[in-house]
Amino acid sequence: MLTPDEIREIEAAIHSYEHRAAGCLEALKIAQAHRRWVSDETVRDVAALLGMGPAEVESVATFYSLIFRQPVGRHVILVCDSVSCWLLGYERLFAHLDRRLGLKPGQTTADGEFTLLPTACLGACDRAPALMIDDELYGNLDEAKLDALLDACRQKDRA
Amino acid sequence: MSERPLTENLKADGSPLSFAEYEAAGGYEAAAKALASLTPDEALKTVQDSGLRGRGGAGFPTGAKWSLAPRGERAVKPTYLVANADEMEPGTFKDRLLLEGNPHQIIEGMLLAGYAIGATAAYIFLRVEYTRAAARVRQALAEAYARGWLGANIRGSGYSLDIHLHTSAGRYMCGEETGLINSLQGRRATPRAKPPFPVVSGLFGKPTVVQNAETLANLPPILRRGADWYKSLSSSADAGTKIYGVSGRVKKPGLWELPMGATIREILEDRAGGMQDGRKLRGLLPGGASTDFLTPEHLDTPMDFNSIQRAGSRLGTGTMIVLDDGACPVGMVLNLTRFFARESCGWCTPCREGLPYLAQILQAIESGAGEPDDLAVLEEHTRLLGPGMTFCALAPGAVEPLQSALKYFREDFERHINEKRCPWSNG
Numbered sequence: 001m002l003t004p005d006e007i008r009e010i011e012a013a014i015h016s017y018e019h020r021a022a023g024c025l026e027a028l029k030i031a032q033a034h035r036r037w038v039s040d041e042t043v044r045d046v047a048a049l050l051g052m053g054p055a056e057v058e059s060v061a062t063f064y065s066l067i068f069r070q071p072v073g074r075h076v077i078l079v080c081d082s083v084s085c086w087l088l089g090y091e092r093l094f095a096h097l098d099r100r101l102g103l104k105p106g107q108t109t110a111d112g113e114f115t116l117l118p119t120a121c122l123g124a125c126d127r128a129p130a131l132m133i134d135d136e137l138y139g140n141l142d143e144a145k146l147d148a149l150l151d152a153c154r155q156k157d158r159a
Numbered sequence: 160m161s162e163r164p165l166t167e168n169l170k171a172d173g174s175p176l177s178f179a180e181y182e183a184a185g186g187y188e189a190a191a192k193a194l195a196s197l198t199p200d201e202a203l204k205t206v207q208d209s210g211l212r213g214r215g216g217a218g219f220p221t222g223a224k225w226s227l228a229p230r231g232e233r234a235v236k237p238t239y240l241v242a243n244a245d246e247m248e249p250g251t252f253k254d255r256l257l258l259e260g261n262p263h264q265i266i267e268g269m270l271l272a273g274y275a276i277g278a279t280a281a282y283i284f285l286r287v288e289y290t291r292a293a294a295r296v297r298q299a300l301a302e303a304y305a306r307g308w309l310g311a312n313i314r315g316s317g318y319s320l321d322i323h324l325h326t327s328a329g330r331y332m333c334g335e336e337t338g339l340i341n342s343l344q345g346r347r348a349t350p351r352a353k354p355p356f357p358v359v360s361g362l363f364g365k366p367t368v369v370q371n372a373e374t375l376a377n378l379p380p381i382l383r384r385g386a387d388w389y390k391s392l393s394s395s396a397d398a399g400t401k402i403y404g405v406s407g408r409v410k411k412p413g414l415w416e417l418p419m420g421a422t423i424r425e426i427l428e429d430r431a432g433g434m435q436d437g438r439k440l441r442g443l444l445p446g447g448a449s450t451d452f453l454t455p456e457h458l459d460t461p462m463d464f465n466s467i468q469r470a471g472s473r474l475g476t477g478t479m480i481v482l483d484d485g486a487c488p489v490g491m492v493l494n495l496t497r498f499f500a501r502e503s504c505g506w507c508t509p510c511r512e513g514l515p516y517l518a519q520i521l522q523a524i525e526s527g528a529g530e531p532d533d534l535a536v537l538e539e540h541t542r543l544l545g546p547g548m549t550f551c552a553l554a555p556g557a558v559e560p561l562q563s564a565l566k567y568f569r570e571d572f573e574r575h576i577n578e579k580r581c582p583w584s585n586g
Contacts, residue, residue: 016282016323016325017343017344017345018362018363019363021344021345022343022344022345022363023345024345024346025327025328025342025345026325026345028328029287029326029328059347060345060346060347063330063347063348063504064327064328064329064330064348065328065329065330066287066288066328066329067328078288081494081498082249082250082448082494082498083249083250083444083448083480083491083494083495083498084249084250084406084407084480086490086491086494087406087407087408087480087481087482087483087486087491088407088408119288119329120247120249120329120331120498120501120502121247121248121249121250121251121448121498122288123246123247123251123252123254123255123286123288123289124252124255125249125250125251125252125404125406125412125478125480126252126404126405126406126412126413126414127412128406128412132288135290136290137288137290137291
């Protein structure tokens, strides 16, 4: 079931479009913001709210990289694996995450803290290698800076 | 120092111009002038005369695109305007600078474009990862509404325009004009058949003009200072200035606004400081991931649409990606091809099947398992996935770096196959 808050936010967002189905992606993003991921039930609920078929909503939900159809950790790490970051050695970042957290692309840590996903160019090519953690962008990274970011996430969760 | 109408007002600390700061720098003067003293046709003519070409990659003349929008009483309404701020071309980070640094200039540009084409509703299609830009655009939109520059009957002119901020959910295909329109309608970002072109039947089946964010930022200076002034900014066939960028192993990667037609050498050596110590230039993609390699022999080529095309590539987004001698050309092309294979929307078969196949062959070559025949297979596929063979421009763009790498770095491919290893790997 979508919560009253979610429904209110979705109804407000879809006013910007000519018909309700056009707000499908907005609705999925709003539900995901509340639940961290989009379950089968959420797909059906969004479909019912917007007057769409579940398969129609599913086709959209599975197309976009940042709609999560599986549970993700409390923090999602998006490491850019496009060309400028490749030239500046993004592989060091993946290797370090594997070493420190045992985390490979597509995986979530056993404690549910971090999910690691490779991502298309983040438009931070002058600060390569770059990554995002949740909604924040970080550039010019090396192992030490990445460690500091991971520690900050852990501290925030403990607080 | 030459004039820099897109970036001269940007603040050194990277914070955005407030409404008051933008207004003090001459902001919204062009909008005031257009609404008070120009008809939409006159505004359109100024943009046509300026010679402005789209800054998103394809370089289509902006005024010519607008002139195709239906006009008059019998035209289908509303006409939509969309700012394409889904900057996802690898190696490209120019629109971020404008969106984060001066969102009001893009909003004023949208107001001017909207007025010229008769649009009453507009969207800013922003990639969702640009969270800082989203907050700043949202703030700027609120300021523009509060000051009466957006909404109904703008400043008593009788012209009305609403702009909505739409954030995407991550997919390269959204940068393709018709894919973007499908995405705005809440669908998968697959491309649409053309014709009809979006300017006739686009968003929700209505006339729709899609312009790149940098293109829109050019409009306030053009309408304020005129077409002749704009043309005088450049010494090349293409008018105005361009935001050029450099990434890769150079001393100072970054962005610079320069007269259209600055040479590759000026951008790479004078602005980006040349290669990092100990690294030599081997090649560069002049305008993002989907452009052909150029080499050191092209350093004195002006970065304008025609000159780069004559050199065998495309200006694209004008943000170059530099290959140094410490990086493997096959590895770079493999990275690029994997990106395009992953981002292919799957709508048409050659792209959906062909790009993963190319990535597989390149992976084999890179890991030392390449066969002598592989190069011919790769070459054949650059034609099979080329212009006219696929539904949209994704695959033809994807094979541009590959086809030129096979020409310029052929020896490197052959060494991988003959030595059965990557010469750059330590293993």
